Amino acid sequence: MCSYCKACKPWGDKKDSEEYLEWFDTHKDTGSANHQGSAGKMEVDDIREIFKRSVPSYGVKYLNYIGDGGSRTYKGVVDASPYSPSVEISKKECVEHIQKGMGTRLHACKKKIKGLGGRGKLTGKLIDELTIYYGLAIRRNSDSVEKMKDTIWATFFHKPSTDEQPKHDKCPPGQESWCLWQGVKVTENLKNYNHRTPLHSDVVDAICPIYESLTEKKLLQRCVGGFTQNLNESLNSVIWQIALKVHHSGAAIVK
CATH class of the missing domain: 3.30.1370 (Ribosomal Protein S8; Chain: A, domain 1)
Known part of the structure; x- marks a missing residue:
């Protein structure tokens, strides 16, 4: 769709001339302007x-x-x-945009709350990890809202877990689990397991509302099926290689 026709542009102030009217009579059905x-x-x-x-x-x-x-x-x-x-x-x-939204919200939270960033807190690397985990939780459980929600919260509680307070109830059980604690639990050797440095409590309190917002039932219900716009964007990228976005192209060029 185009809001103006490049072929009409050179006529400029000549639109009242007989020459223009004669030309336009043959052009009006082929002009590219089709939107107002x-x-x-x-x-x-x-x-x-x-x-x-x-x-x-x-x-x-x-x-x-x-x-x-x-x-x-x-x-x-x-x-x-x-x-x-x-x-x-x-x-x-x-799903791609929903995942991106998690990263955007976490970066905004870090910027808004003073002292939330820095070593052992909400670093850029941690934000990337949490964002990826959030997206994977949706994709791998795209058939169920409840499974999505449980898996997302599993990634949240996993990070602040300690030896004294393990919070792995929502983590998938078994040796094949991405949760090392659950894998060791199967071997009944948890007494020799040591948690890594847990996520700082200030970070947990700050990002919890973000997780509550991005696990709302209405939002996750719209994620059922795990749809993305990747196919559309792939087609768009092919078109943009021919009709560059930095230069205007009329409908005829794009077609």
């Missing part, structure tokens, strides 16, 4: 068209909308009601 309004509205209009053409063009109905957190585009699809009122279109979250 803001760039944000363009995305909404575009996704509506994609849903509306699914039945006449392909004989299918799209029941899931995979988004990246924003609700405006999804609302546009629902309001357009491309199918019968009885057909519900569900909003699904892109």
Whole structure:
């Protein structure tokens, strides 16, 4: 979709001339300008068209909308009601964006609370680890909200565990577990197991609300299925190699 036509641009102030009118008569059906309004509205209009053409063009109905957190585009699809009122279109979250959200929240928390960073606290390396663990917990348990939630909290409680207060109840049991404590437990040799330096209590208190927010049932319910936008982004990257984003290209060039 384009908001203006590059072929029309050279005419500038000549739009009232007979020459322009004669040219435009042959051009009006082939011009690339097919959108009026803001760039944000363009995305909404575009996704509506994609849903509306699914039945006449392909004989299918799209029941899931995979988004990246924003609700405006999804609302546009629902309001357009491309199918019968009885057909519900569900909003699904892109797991990649949800995982990224954990990292963003943790970095913001570190920046906001003075003294939270530094050795033995909320370092950049630890933020990366917690973010990856959060994403893996969703992907590996994408069939169940409860499994997702339990596994996410398992990664949270695992870090501050000590020899005196092990908090591994939610960690997966068995020798194949990613939790070393659970692996040693099977061998009944826990008396010789020593925990690493636990996560500082200040960090635990600071990030707990983030985990509570990012394990809400409504959010995790939208993660069921483990959907991502990777296929779309892969197609986009191919297009952008030909029609570079740093240069404007009309619809004809992109096609």
